[in-house]
Amino acid sequence: MRTLTVLYDANCNLCRRVKAWLGAQTKYVDLDFVAAGSADAAARYPLLDHPATLKELTVVSDNGDYYRGAKAWLMCLWALREYRGWAIRFSAPELMPFARRFVVRVSSLRFRFGYHGS
């Protein structure tokens, strides 16, 4: 795997901040950011369920494998040099339910930090 395409929510301030942080880290795998639900995303992945990508984070690898929600977050961490160990630790079956709950909670509250442009 060479590149992971991150379909981030361009309307949310928190997501944009996380995107900037991810972009600044040193990586094992390149991260490519495309706004979720945009024309660019639709052109790249014509068969993907795009309304769903606005509900939870979606990450697509260069061969088309896609990851949603907590799995997508773990894939982002896995791409980073400093956090790959953490991604592997959190992916353990005992911790995955906590990771999933945490991600769902953050996703549902993300607009508390403001819409982009507001």
Next chain:
Amino acid sequence: MNHIVYTYIFYLLVSVALTVWVAHTLHKNGRVFLVDVFHGNDALADSVNHLLVVGFYLINLGYVTLALKLGYEVASAQEAIEALSSKVGMVLVVLGAMHFFNLYVFSRIRRRSVLTYAPPPVLPDGCTMVQEPAGSAQAPYRQNMVRS
């Protein structure tokens, strides 16, 4: 010559022999680790292994020579053996600590390299079609496929 000189000579012989033995063990068994870490690059593994062993020798022989002086008189053979034993005991403890530190260094180097090649931690939720952008020959993935 009195007892103290014999004590010093024995101390040096025993300490140097122990250092050589531990360094040899480290050199022989550490190599397997390093060859694995450097993905079969034998030349690099041997070089790093040699550098580690040189550092090990310098620190240990440095400690042995610095700790040579006894600082009190030895009158009998019994006192000589006691002094020798406490000195050699310290050398053994220092050697042991250095040895474990070296193992720690090896395992740290290895953990880094294991992470570099770790597969994705989770299975994908599915697979979707990827439409190459216009002028698809320039897409990085395809280009690499063709080249290799």
